[in-house]
Amino acid sequence: xxxxxxxxxxxxxxxxxxxxxxxxxxxxxxxxxxxxxxxxxxxxxxxxxxxxxxxxxxxxxxxxxxxxxxxxxxxxxxxxxxxxxxxxxxxxxxxxxxxxxxxxxxxxxxxxxxxxxxxxxxxxxxxxxxxxxxxxxxxxxxxxxxxxxxxxxxxxxxxxxxxxxxxxxxxxxxxxxxxxxxxxxxxxxxxxxxxxxxxxxxxxxxxxxxxxxxxxxxxxxxxxxxxxxxxxxxxxxxxxxxxxxxxxxxxxxxxxxxxxxxxxxxxxxxxxxxxxxxxxxxxxxxxxxxxxxxxxxxxxxxxxxxxxxxxxxxxxxxxxxxxxxxxxxxxxxxxxxxxxxxxxxxxxxxxxxxxxxxxxxxxxxxxxxxxxxxxxxxxxxxxxxxxxxxxxxxxxxxxxxxxxxxxxxxxxxxxxxxxxxxxxxxxxxxxxxxxxxxxxxxxxxxxxxxxxxxxxxxxxxxxxxxxxxxxxxxxxxxxxxxxxxxxxxxxxxxxxxxxxxxxxxxxxxxxxxxxxxxx
Amino acid sequence: xxxxxxxxxxxxxxxxxxxxxxxxxxxxxxxxxxxxxxxxxxxxxxxxxxxxxxxxxxxxxxxxxxxxxxxxxxxxxxxxxxxxxxxxxxxxxxxxxxxxxxxxxxxxxxxxxxxxxxxxxxxxxxxxxxxxxxxxxxxxxxxxxxxxxxxxxxxxxxxxxxxxxxxxxxxxxxxxxxxxxxxxxxxxxxxxxxxxxxxxxxxxxxxxxxxxxxxxxxxxxxxxxxxxxxxxxxxxxxxxxxxxxxxxxxxxxxxxxxxxxxxxxxxxxxxxxxxxxxxxxxxxxxxxxxxxxxxxxxxxxxxxxxxxxxxxxxxxxxxxxxxxxxxxxxxxxxxxxxxxxxxxxxxxxxxxxxxxxxxxxxxxxxxxxxxxxxxxxxxxxxxxxxxxxxxxxxxxxxxxxxxxxxxxxxxxxxxxxxxxxxxxxxxxxxxxxxxxxxxxxxx
Numbered sequence: 016x017x018x019x020x021x022x023x024x025x026x027x028x029x030x031x032x033x034x035x036x037x038x039x040x041x042x043x044x045x046x047x048x049x050x051x052x053x054x055x056x057x058x059x060x061x062x063x064x065x066x067x068x069x070x071x072x073x074x075x076x077x078x079x080x081x082x083x084x085x086x087x088x089x090x091x092x093x094x095x096x097x098x099x100x101x102x103x104x105x106x107x108x109x110x111x112x113x114x115x116x117x118x119x120x121x122x123x124x125x126x127x128x129x130x131x132x133x134x135x136x137x138x139x140x141x142x143x144x145x146x147x148x149x150x151x152x153x154x155x156x157x158x159x160x161x162x163x164x165x166x167x168x169x170x171x172x173x174x175x176x177x178x179x180x181x182x183x184x185x186x187x188x189x190x191x192x193x194x195x196x197x198x199x200x201x202x203x204x205x206x207x208x209x210x211x212x213x214x215x216x217x218x219x220x221x222x223x224x225x226x227x228x229x230x231x232x233x234x235x236x237x238x239x240x241x242x243x244x245x246x247x248x249x250x251x252x253x254x255x256x257x258x259x260x261x262x263x264x265x266x267x268x269x270x271x272x273x274x275x276x277x278x279x280x281x282x283x284x285x286x287x288x289x290x291x292x293x294x295x296x297x298x299x300x301x302x303x304x305x306x307x308x309x310x311x312x313x314x315x316x317x318x319x320x321x322x323x324x325x326x327x328x329x330x331x332x333x334x335x336x337x338x339x340x341x342x343x344x345x346x347x348x349x350x351x352x353x354x355x356x357x358x359x360x361x362x363x364x365x366x367x368x369x370x371x372x373x374x375x376x377x378x379x380x381x382x383x384x385x386x387x388x389x390x391x392x393x394x395x396x397x398x399x400x401x402x403x404x405x406x407x408x409x410x411x412x413x414x415x416x417x418x419x420x421x422x423x424x425x426x427x428x429x430x431x432x433x434x435x436x437x438x439x440x441x442x443x444x445x446x447x448x449x450x451x452x453x454x455x456x457x458x459x460x461x462x463x464x465x466x467x468x469x470x471x472x473x474x475x476x477x478x479x480x481x482x483x484x485x486x487x488x489x490x491x492x493x494x495x496x497x498x499x500x501x502x503x504x505x506x507x508x509x510x511x512x513x514x515x516x517x518x519x520x521x522x523x524x525x526x527x528x529x530x531x532x533x534x
Numbered sequence: 535x536x537x538x539x540x541x542x543x544x545x546x547x548x549x550x551x552x553x554x555x556x557x558x559x560x561x562x563x564x565x566x567x568x569x570x571x572x573x574x575x576x577x578x579x580x581x582x583x584x585x586x587x588x589x590x591x592x593x594x595x596x597x598x599x600x601x602x603x604x605x606x607x608x609x610x611x612x613x614x615x616x617x618x619x620x621x622x623x624x625x626x627x628x629x630x631x632x633x634x635x636x637x638x639x640x641x642x643x644x645x646x647x648x649x650x651x652x653x654x655x656x657x658x659x660x661x662x663x664x665x666x667x668x669x670x671x672x673x674x675x676x677x678x679x680x681x682x683x684x685x686x687x688x689x690x691x692x693x694x695x696x697x698x699x700x701x702x703x704x705x706x707x708x709x710x711x712x713x714x715x716x717x718x719x720x721x722x723x724x725x726x727x728x729x730x731x732x733x734x735x736x737x738x739x740x741x742x743x744x745x746x747x748x749x750x751x752x753x754x755x756x757x758x759x760x761x762x763x764x765x766x767x768x769x770x771x772x773x774x775x776x777x778x779x780x781x782x783x784x785x786x787x788x789x790x791x792x793x794x795x796x797x798x799x800x801x802x803x804x805x806x807x808x809x810x811x812x813x814x815x816x817x818x819x820x821x822x823x824x825x826x827x828x829x830x831x832x833x834x835x836x837x838x839x840x841x842x843x844x845x846x847x848x849x850x851x852x853x854x855x856x857x858x859x860x861x862x863x864x865x866x867x868x869x870x871x872x873x874x875x876x877x878x879x880x881x882x883x884x885x886x887x888x889x890x891x892x893x894x895x896x897x898x899x900x901x902x903x904x905x906x907x908x909x910x911x912x913x914x915x916x917x918x919x920x921x922x923x924x925x926x927x928x929x930x931x932x933x934x935x936x937x938x939x940x941x942x943x944x945x946x947x948x949x950x951x952x953x954x955x956x957x958x959x960x961x962x963x964x965x966x967x968x969x970x971x972x973x974x975x976x977x
Contacts, residue, residue: 020740027743030694059691066747067754073744075891077954078884079925086908086919089943105539105620109556135942136972139935162942166935169911500562502579513560 019045019069023062031058038065045072090165097134097160098126103528104134106521111140116151117485118518119144120440123154125525129532132160142166142173150440152176153195189215194227201234209238213246225255232261239265244272251313259313264377267339277312278337283346285331297347301327301363302334312337328366335370340383351386365395372396372403379406388415401436412437413448420451427455427468428475431483438486449491452483457494471504477511484518489526492519537619537870540973541841544799545595546612547605547809547834555612561624567617568627568634574618575634576625578610588614589634591641592869595839598637606835645865652785672717673759676774679716680756683709683725687750695732695739703729720775724749751895768854769894778853783862787851790861792817794824795845795873797901797949798960800974807831813840814901814949814960815850815861818874823901824850824861838863842961843970844870856893859901872968875947878903880920887952899951899958906945906965909937918948918957928956933974937962940972 022039035058041049048068053061098104110118126132133141138159145155152175159167159176168177178193188196205212213235220228232250235243247269250262266272287298305316314337318329343354358367368387375383384406391400404412416434419425431452438444444452459476462469470477484495496519498512546552558578561567565585566577573592577585580601588599588610597611617624630638686709693702706729713722728745731738752773759767771778794815802810813826828836840846847868850861887900907920909927916934917924927950929937940946940962950959962972 020743023743024739027691028694028696028739030692030697032692033694057688059688062691063687063746063750064754066743067751068747070744070747071751071891071895074895074954075888077952079923079957080917082917082919082922082924087910087943089908102621108539135939136936138939139932162939165942166939169938170935497562500579502583510557513557516560516562 019073023065023069026058026062027066031062038062041069045069048072091161093132093160093162095130095132095157095160098131099134100524100528103521103524104137106517106524107133108137109517110521111137111144113514114518114521115482115485115514116148117440117482118521119148119151120154121485121522121525123151123158124441125529126158127154129529131528131532132158133163135162138163138166142170142176145176146172152193153199156193156195194230197227198230198234201231202237205234205237209240210242213243217246225257228253228255229257229261232258232265235265236268239268241269241271244269247272248274263313263337267337267374268378274312275337275339275342278334279339279342279346281306281334282338282342285334286346297349297357299331299361299363299367301331301366303327305330324366324369328363331363332366332370335367336373338370338374339378340371340374340380351380351383352389355386355390359392364392368392368395375403375406381407381411385411399436401433404433404437405439409438409442409445413445417448417451420448420455426475427459428473428479431476431479435479435482435486440485442486443488444486446488446490449488453487453491453494456480456483457498460498470498471501471508474507477508480511481514481518484515484522489522492522495519537615538841538843538969539616539619540970541844541870542612542615542619544841544973545607545615545835545839547607547830551605551607551609551612554609555616558609558613559616559620561617563613564617564624566627567614567625568630569618569622569625570628570630573630573634573638574614574625575627575630576610576614576617578613580610586610587633589637590615590618591638593866594837595870596641596837604834607839642866648865652781672776675716676718676721676776677756677759679713679718679721680753682716683713683721683749684753684757687746687753690746695742698732703732717776718774720773721749721752723775724752724773748896763856765854765856766894769856769896772853772855773896780862783853784851784864787853787862789849789851789864790817790820790822790824791847791849792820792822793845793847793868793874794818794850795875796840796842796870797876797903798951798973799840799842800951800958800960804829811836812899812951814951815840815846816876816901817850818845821876822850823859824852824863825859825899825901826863827860838865838867841870842973843873843963843968845873846870857890857897858893859890859897873963873970875963875968876903877947877965878905880905880923899953902950902952902957904948904950904957907948908943908945909934909941909948911938918950918959920945920948925952925957926955928958929974933959936975937972946971 019041022041026034026038038049038053038058038061040046045068049065052064052068055061098107107122110122141155141159142163145152155163155176156178164177167173167175175193178188178191178196185200189200192200201212201216204215216231216235220231223231235247244266247262247266251259251266251274253259253262263274266274285300285302287300288295289298290296309316314330314333316330318324318326322329324332340351344350347354349357355368358364361367371383372387375387384403387403388400404415416430419430419433420427434444434452443449456470456476459468459470459473480495484492487495495515498515500509500512504512543552543555546555563579564576565579566575568575571592573589575587575589578588580586586599586601588601590597590611595615597607599608599610601608601610603609706725710722710725710729713719713725724745728742728749731741731745735741752770755762755766755770756774759770762770768778794817797814797816799814800812802812804810809830811826811828811830813828815824815826816822817824826838826840828838830836849864851864852858853860853862883902883904887902890897890900904918904920904925907918907925910917910919910924911934912924916927916929916937918927937959946962947965948957948959948962950957960974961970963969964971
C-alpha cells in the first residue's frame with residue numbers, strides 16, 4: 016500500500032469528531048486537488064473526499080513494487096531435447112496422473128534410453144511422484160532435465176532431485192550430487208577401482224547422516240573381497256543400526272572373514288550329532304545363557320518387548336543370522352531342503368528359519384531360495400514369500416508362476432498378484448509365460464455373463480489388469496488390447512479395462528519411440 | 535480448428551466432468567466418429583441400449599448430446615472434442631448424418647431469428663414514455679440511496695475507524711441491506727466488501743479508506759448525475775448494480791468486428807452453485823480489449839466456449855461506459871484458430887490502465903500484459919519481475935509451481951487481472967511461440 020495514506024490515518028482512525036483540526040497537505044498535483052476539494056468546513060466530508068482522491072490516484076499510478084536486485088539464476092541449458100511427440104505425451108500425462116506406478120518407471124526408463132527429457136509442464140508432477148516414491152527417484156534424475164534440477168532446488172520436499180546437472184563434472188556429482196548421483200558415482204568407481212571407492216567412502220563417511228551412510232555402504236556389495244574386511248569390521252561399531260546391519264550383511268559374503276567364523280564357532284558348539292536308535296541325527300540347543308563376548312560381535316542379549324521368540328530362541332536367532340548358509344551344509348553334510356525339514360522338526364524352528372531367511376537377503380543363494388519356497392513355512396515366517404522369490408533370476412521365478420498358473424486350485428487373480436509382487440518395476444516377463452497369462456485373462460473376459468469366474472465378477476483380477484499390462488511381454492499384449500466391452504459393463508470394469516488399454520498403448524508408443532531414437 | 539487437450543478440458547463445467555470425459559476418450563467407446571469442416575459428431579456407447587448421439591459445432595464451440603446429463607457441456611461432448619484434439623484421423627465419416635445436419639441448420643436459423651427478434655424489438659415502439667418514467671423512478675431511488683449513504687459515510691469518519699467493533703460492523707451490513715432495498719445492490723456489495731475487509735491484514739485501515747473513498751466518489755457522482763456524460767452515467771448504473779439489458783447492448787452497443795485473441799479465462803465460484811467466468815480478448819487488428827462476463831448456475835456450463843491462446847473471428851457489442859471494456863460476443867463465432875499474441879510495451883500498458891482509472895475509477899479488474907516477466911519466489915510470495923518493477927501475484931500453490939516450471943527463470947509474456955495491488959495471472963506465452971506456455975488451472 017502506498018505511503019500516501021499515512022497523513023490521513025490519524026484523523027480517520029480516531030474520528031474527525033475528536034480530531035477536528037485541518038487535514039495535512041499532500042505534495043504535487045494530488046495535493047492541489049485535495050486542497051481544492053477540501054475547502055468546506057465539514058471535517059468528515061473533507062476526509063472522505065481526500066480518500067476518494069487518494070484511492071483513484073493511487074489506483075491509476077500503481078505499478079507494483081520496485082525491484083532493484085538481480086534476478087535469481089535461471090535454469091541451465093538443456094542437453095536433452097524435450098519430448099514433443101504429442102500422442103505419446105498425452106499417454107504419459109495419463110500415466111503420471113492416473114496410471115500404475117510401474118508405468119512411471121517405464122516412462123522414465125524409456126525416455127532416458129531415447130535421450131529425451133520430460134517437457135517443463137510435466138516436471139512438477141514428476142517431482143511430486145518422486146517425493147512419494149523412493150524407488151522412482153534414481154530414474155527421475157536424467158529425465159527431469161535442467162528445468163527439473165532448478166525447480167527441485169526451490170522446494171524442500173523436492174530437494175532430493177536437486178543435484179548436479181548433466182553438464183556437471185563427474186567429481187561434482189560425488190561432492191554436490193543427490194544421494195542417487197553419489198550412489199551411481201560410487202558404484203561406477205567400485206567397478207573400476209574397488210579399493211579407491213572403498214577409501215573414498217571411508218574418508219567421507221563421518222560427515223554423512225546415518226541413512227546415507229547405510230545406502231552408500233551397500234554399494235560395496237559389488238566386487239567384495241578379503242581386503243574389504245577391515246573396513247567392514249570397523250563399521251560393525253557404527254552409531255547407526257542400519258549401517259551395522261549393512262556391514263554384517265556384507266561380512267557374510269567376504270570369504271574367510273573372522274566375524275562370521277566366530278559366529279559359526281558359536282553355532283557349532285550348540286550342534287550335536289547324536290545317535291537316535293539306529294540313525295545319527297543332528298540336535299541343536301539354544302544357548303542357556305548370554306556370553307560376555309556377544310556384545311562386541313553385535314549380538315543383543317536383551318530380547319525386544321514384542322518379540323515372538325522366547326529369550327533363548329532370540330539368542331539362537333541372533334547367533335544363526337551371522338553365519339553364512341554355506342557353512343551349515345559343510346558342517347552337517349545336509350542340503351538346503353534337508354536342513355529345512357530338519358529345522359522344522361526341532362524345538363527352535365522359528366529361530367532357525369527366520370535367521371536363514373535374513374541371511375538369504377544379505378547373501379542370496381538360489382538353492383536355499385528354492386528350498387524355502389518349495390514349502391514356505393507360513394506359520395513361522397509371516398511375511399510374504401514374494402520377497403524371497405524376487406531374489407531368483409526371472410527364469411526360475413517363472414517356473415514357479417507357471418506351475419501355479421496350470422494348477423486349477425490356484426485362482427488366476429492370486430497368480431497375477433504373486434507375479435506382480437515379485438516382478439520389480441522395469442522388468443518384463445518372457446514371451447511364453449506372457450502369452451499364457453494374456454490368454455487366460457482373455458478367456459475370463461469372454462465367458463458369458465452368467466458363467467462363474469468371468470472377468471467382470473473377479474474384482475481382484477480386474478483391478479490388477481493395468482499393472483499386468485505393464486509386466487507382460489510387448490508381443491503378448493494383443494489379446495488384451497481389445498477386451499470385450501459388454502454394453503452393460505459396470506463402471507469399475509470400464510475403468511480398469513480402459514486403463515489396461517491405455518497402458519498397452521503407452522507401452523507400444525514408448526517402444527517405438529525408443530526404437531526410433533536409438534542408433 | 536486449433537484444439538489442445540488443456541483447452542478442451544478448460545470448457546468442462548467441473549472437475550468430475552473433465553475426468554469422466556478423459557475416461558471416454560478410447561476410440562473403442564465410439565462406434566461412429568465423423569467430422570467435416572463445420573462440426574464433429576459421434577455415437578458413444580453409454581449404459582443404455584442406444585448409443586448417445588453427440589455433436590460439436592466448431593463455431594463456438596457449441597455442444598449437443600442426446601444423453602440425459604444436466605451438465606453442459608456433458609462428458610460425451612467434451613470427450614468427442616478431446617478425441618478430435620488427440621487424433622483427427624479417427625474421424626473417418628465425412629458425410630454428416632441427418633441428425634447433425636438438422637441441428638446445424640436449426641442453429642443457423644436460431645441465430646438468424648435471434649437477430650431478427652432483436653431488430654424487431656429495437657424497432658418496436660414500446661411506449662417510450664412509460665419506459666422513460668420507469669427509468670427516471672429508479673434513478674431517483676438510487677440517488678436517494680446515495681444521499682443516505684453519503685451521510686452514513688460521514689458518520690463513520692466522524693466516529694473514526696479505530697472504534698469499529700463487531701456490533702458497529704453489523705450496522706455496516708444493515709446499511710448494505712438498505713442499499714439493496716433501494717435498488718442499488720452494487721453500492722450494497724461495496725459496503726459489504728468494506729465491512730469484510732475491516733481488521734483483515736496489517737494495512738486494513740488504508741484499504742478500508744480506499745474502499746470508502748471510491749464509495750464517496752460514487753455518491754458525489756450520483757448527486758450530480760444529470761450533468762455527467764452518458765458514458766459516466768452508464769458506469770454509475772453499473773456501480774449501483776443496475777444491469778444493462780443484454781438485448782439492448784446487442785441492439786444498440788458499439789459494434790466491432792475483429793479477430794480476437796483469447797488472452798485468458800478466469801473462473802471463480804461465487805456462491806455454492808454460481809460460477810463467474812471472465813474472458814479477456816484482444817482484437818488483433820484494432821488492439822481493443824474486450825471483457826466478457828458470464829455466470830452459470832449449478833454446473834450448467836456456458837453457452838459460448840472460449841479457449842485461452844486461440845484466435846476467434848467475431849463481432850463484439852460493447853456495453854456503454856467510459857472504461858469501454860465489457861462486451862457481448864455476437865453469435866455466431868468463428869472457429870478458434872492460432873492466437874496473435876499482443877506484444878505491448880510496459881509503459882503503454884501502464885498508460886492505458888491509468889487512463890482507464892481516470893475514466894472510470896470503479897473498474898475492479900484491469901487487463902494487463904506484462905512483457906518479459908520473470909516469476910520469482912520471494913519469501914512466501916510469487917512476484918512477476920518485469921524490468922525494474924515487481925508485481926505480487928495472486929496465485930495458488932499448484933499454479934505457482936506450474937508457472938515456475940514453464941518459465942525456468944526465463945522471461946515469459948504474462949497476462950493477468952490487475953487490481954492495483956495484486957496481479958491475478960491467467961495465461962503466459964513465450965515471445966517466439968504461439969502455444970500457451972501456462973494457463974491458470976485453479977480459482
